[in-house]
Amino acid sequence: ELCSPPIFIAIDYGLEELVSIMLPLYDVPTKSNNDNNNNKTSATTLINTLSSEQDGGGYTPLQWASWMGSLEIVKLLIQVGGAQVDEEAVSLARENDHEDIATYLQQHVDIYSNIDSSDLDTIMDKACRNGDSTKVRELLDDENYNLDQWKDGEGKYLALSPMYMAVKFGHYDVVQLFMDRGGVMIDEVESALATAAAAE
Template identity: 40%
Template sequence: MTTALSQACTSNSVSEAIKILSDAPALISEPLAWNDSDGKELTTPAIFIAIDYGHVELVKAMLQFFKGDTSIDKLKSGSGDYNALGWASWVGNLEIVRLLVDVADATVDDEALELSRESGNAEVTKYLLENIDLYSNLDGDADAIMDKACREGDIAMVRRMLNFGYSPEQCAQGPLFIAMKCGHMDIVSLFREVGVEINLDLGGDNSAEKFRAMAEELKEVADENSLADE
């Protein structure tokens, strides 16, 4: 039966896959052997097959089997590396990602976000950013929150942290250079507005020289932005 389910998922036979799962619902969590479109042998639960092949209607139909203790978040690929949303984020099918989040209540986490970025799926990344709580696992750590806001380009959170008392002196350390490195010039400009000094004395090794050159360029842009606002 597992072979039949694997074949049904690969071939996008929605009716056959749902019939098999209706007769044996526990199979939704069982690892199945299958080959991806490149011929690579994999072992994952059935929904990963549908996700990998981009079978939207099959994914939608299979979501009915995720209820109670059978959570989409708990389901892992055969190696245990990824959950279903992470797999879908890497594949980059926005419609499937939406189904997993909106219908199956999959939790959007840092892993899914990073996988979408690594694979260059800009639309998926944008959607995940709209549905993730970037700071839920930071336990109110102000430094960690500010660093992450600068890394993600979350200028609203940066403003909030500044309004709540995060000092310019604190920003002159990690947060400023994180924002620079990630190219978030709006945050760099905001830091300059509140009095954060851009210090380019980074030492003399090659990596520091490269970063100094980048920082000089970013500072020029920040100066231009400041003049334009006057």
């Protein structure tokens, strides 16, 4: 007996063509909650509610594909299946070093939508965690973000500083951006590296 919907198995094995064939199968009739008429629940809805676990506590197909590392299946689920991108899918891709998928997903989700636009520290933190160099550049250029607030009395970057987060998650393009702007010197990068290593 299958514990997960078959589409998860197809994703597991990277079977793009089979996933493509399966997507229309999830566009099935369902009863309306308001009346007894048969209505159609689109594949878009079902793709976003399917779970890899019977109790509903698992991953969605898109999250699973992001975890497994198939960019073409990820694109198929979004472009054909109407899968909704969420931060969990981005995080799962990054956890498994699927940077191409994470970059693609990030183009389809606003990871800052639940943050107050005036909370620059939280926005910078999320940008550095996610390697969003465009947002970091925007904060540095348009908001004149102050990196020095994250230094201790000796001028070293504190744990959980933007520099620390960029180093910890391996986003060296963001680190390079800090350096290019003259706000960070090589010894400060080494300090952040040491702090990140000590926290492992």
